[in-house]
Amino acid sequence: MSTDSKIVTVPKNGQVCLGKKYAGRHARLEFLSENQVVITFGQFIPADHTSFFTEEAEKKLKKFGEYEKIPPKNNSVEKLKASSKVKK
Secondary structure, three states: OOOOOOOOOOOOOOOOOOOHHHOOOOEEEEEEEOOEEEEEEOOOOOHHHHHHHOHHHHHHHHHHHHHHHOOOOOOOHHHHHHHHOOOO
16 A cells, blocks of 8 residues: 655645546545545445345345246246136
8 A cells, every 4th residue: 555645735726636547436535624534435335225235135136046046837828817817
């Protein structure tokens, strides 16, 4: 891990350039205090997508994938129609 540091003066518009090396990447800015900001680059999960990354969701997805292993039944269309009708 590199510990390069650089001192810059923040211009009037409040923007600081990190350089093209970081262009297009997602960054999380943590404002720890008035004098300290931590920038972390990475992939971040939107709050409304967090339920897809739980242990329960992983189990459900794995169980769903097991259906591919079940061979299809040899049913005729007429047989399926007959079994779906409501009997009086």
